[in-house]
Amino acid sequence: MASDRMNFAGVNCLIVDNDTFAVRLLAQILRGFGLNTQSVAETGEEAKSLLERGSFDLIICEALLPDMSAAELLRWIRKHSNSTVKFAPVIVLTGYTQTSKVTSIRDAGAHNVVKKPVAPVVLLDHIGWAARTPRPFVETANYAGPDRRFKYAGPPDGIGRRDTDLPPEVGQATEPNMSQDEIDALLKPNKVTVL
Amino acid sequence: MTAKWKLVHVRNRLGDLLNREGGISREEAVTRAEAMVEDIRESSECELRNQIAGLEALLPRTTANVTEDLMAEVLRQADCILTLSGTFGFAALDIVTKSLCDLVEGMLRQGIFAADPIRVHLRAMRLFAPGAPSLSSEEAESVTSELGRILTHLGCRPAQPAEPGKAAAC
Numbered sequence: 001m002a003s004d005r006m007n008f009a010g011v012n013c014l015i016v017d018n019d020t021f022a023v024r025l026l027a028q029i030l031r032g033f034g035l036n037t038q039s040v041a042e043t044g045e046e047a048k049s050l051l052e053r054g055s056f057d058l059i060i061c062e063a064l065l066p067d068m069s070a071a072e073l074l075r076w077i078r079k080h081s082n083s084t085v086k087f088a089p090v091i092v093l094t095g096y097t098q099t100s101k102v103t104s105i106r107d108a109g110a111h112n113v114v115k116k117p118v119a120p121v122v123l124l125d126h127i128g129w130a131a132r133t134p135r136p137f138v139e140t141a142n143y144a145g146p147d148r149r150f151k152y153a154g155p156p157d158g159i160g161r162r163d164t165d166l167p168p169e170v171g172q173a174t175e176p177n178m179s180q181d182e183i184d185a186l187l188k189p190n191k192v193t194v195l
Numbered sequence: 196m197t198a199k200w201k202l203v204h205v206r207n208r209l210g211d212l213l214n215r216e217g218g219i220s221r222e223e224a225v226t227r228a229e230a231m232v233e234d235i236r237e238s239s240e241c242e243l244r245n246q247i248a249g250l251e252a253l254l255p256r257t258t259a260n261v262t263e264d265l266m267a268e269v270l271r272q273a274d275c276i277l278t279l280s281g282t283f284g285f286a287a288l289d290i291v292t293k294s295l296c297d298l299v300e301g302m303l304r305q306g307i308f309a310a311d312p313i314r315v316h317l318r319a320m321r322l323f324a325p326g327a328p329s330l331s332s333e334e335a336e337s338v339t340s341e342l343g344r345i346l347t348h349l350g351c352r353p354a355q356p357a358e359p360g361k362a363a364a365c
Contacts, residue, residue, distance in 0.1 A: 007218030011209065021242050022278045028235055032228025034219055057209045064271070087205045095274040116274075117281030120228035124221060131210040140200040147202070 006128065008035035014050060016073065017062035017093070018042040022116070026060065026093075029120045033127075044068035048076060051085050058127065063094035063105060063113075070094075074108035078144035086144075087137055089130040093118060109145020111135075232282060239279050240325035243288070246276045247320050254317065260308045266299045269313060273299075276320075287335050288323040291316060294342045301351025312345050 013035055017023050023040055030038060039054065041047035044065045050056075059077070063070045070092045080086040092105045095116040102113050111130040114122060135146040219227070250272050253265060261269075273296050280289040295316040302308065319338050322330060330338070346352050 003214075004220050005218040006213040006221070006224065007215040008213065008224075009215075009217070011212050019275050019278070021239060021275065024235060025232060025239070025278065025282060028231040029228040032226075032231040033224045034227075057212055064274070083205075084208075087203075089207075089209050095277050117278050120232065121221075121225045124224055124228070127209075128213070128221075131207060131213045134207065137203040137205050138200060139203065 006033070006124075006131075008033045010037065011035050011057045012037045012039070012055060013058045013060060014039050014041060014047065014054075014056040015060050016041045016044070016047040016065065016070075018066050019062065022062065022093075026118065026123075029118065029123060032120060033124060042066070044073045044076075047073060051077065051080070051088075055084050056088055058130075059088050059090045061090060061092050063092050063101060069104075070110070071104045071108035074105070074110055074145070078109040089127075091123075091126055091130060106148070107143065109143070111146050236283055239283055243276060243279045243283075243285070243325050246272060246279070247317070247324050250276075250320070251317050254310050254314055258310045261310045261313065262308070263303065266303055266308075266313075269299050270296060283325075285323065285325060287330075287339070288320060288325075290339055291319045291323055291342060294339070294346065295320070297353045298342075298346055298349070298351050300353070301346065301349060305350060307349060307351075312349060315345060316342060 008030075013030060015023055015026055015030075015038055017026070017040070027038055027040075030036075035058075039050055039056070041050050044067050047059075047061070047065075051059075061070045061073060065073065074090060074092075077085055077088065077090065089111045090109070091112045091114055092110045093114050093116050094101060094105070097113075097115050105113050112126040114126050137145065138147045250269060253268060253272070254261065273292050276292050277289065277296075279285075280292060295313070298312055298316060302312070319342055321327065322338060323335070
């Protein structure tokens with residue numbers, strides 16, 4: 001059973017954002033958590049280059065980058081051949097939270113979308129959620145990313161179960177008490193389209 | 196029949212790291228992070244003023260019309276302002292900046308390229324910038340409601356959410 005405590009020492013985080021002050025703010029918040037190993041990429045291409053060379057335990061990315069969207073970067077991450085990159089927890093920060101934008105980020109395989117300005121408690125809860133909620137990865141023709149099905153009801157009529165079906169314990173996941181309902185509503189139970 | 200999807204049970208490295216011995220409690224982490232943010236309040240307030248000046252510089256007084264690219268740049272810079280105004284509790288500046296975002300988004304949607312409505316918003320942002328003389332709540336309310344009338348006049352009010360309380364515009 002995970003305790004209330006979190007040990008951020010040695011956690012390697014990649015921040016992807018070209019807004020100097022937003023990065024500074026985020027870096028301060030993460031330092032407050034005890035997460036001191038931070039790398040910063042200002043563009044999507046720079047992030048790709050760092051991800052090719054390094055190993056990151058957490059990626060925090062602004063939704064709009066100068067050269068690409070977070071969704072584009074996410075799709076690249078989720079298709080990567082290196083599993084450390086491919087399965088890395090990604091939290092996307094966005095200031096302008098139009099539904100279509102949040103949906104596109106979710107559908108690109110983000111773990112969480114956090115609305116800016118980022119409150120330390122909200123960020124901490126979302127990191128904790130990404131770290132401590134057991135979520136298998138789903139790969140389909142049109143989606144690669146963390147499983148978004150939090151409530152597993154079992155196969156229809158209890159029959160037809162395959163080895164690849166979700167184990168029942170996936171349904172045990174609990175969400176933190178988050179304050180950004182409008183975004184999280186888009187990340188709550190949703191059937192992944194399976195072709 | 197072969198399933199056209201794959202389920203991969205991944206070892207959660209981040210979870211393993213966070214669950215190690217030691218570390219800090221949620222309350223401690225949040226308190227420390229808030230203190231770290233407070234440490235940069237002064238420089239952030241200065242940056243807020245610079246960001247507003249940067250927005251003003253985008254729209255010279257003689258400019259009657261704006262381009263789509265310029266409006267995109269206004270949105271980008273407004274986003275930076277929202278980060279700081281929201282973080283450091285400049286509520287009125289936050290409201291006006293969100294109104295600016297709604298306005299520009301609405302203008303882009305409708306193909307309106309007038310500079311004046313944007314300029315009026317920038318003046319209002321100046322009124323609520325850090326270090327500006329404080330306005331009474333009635334005065335502040337009057338400014339924001341006038342901005343609201345501009346949005347209504349131009350048809351730039353953000354679309355109402357499908358479900359109450361389920362959408363945010365900016």
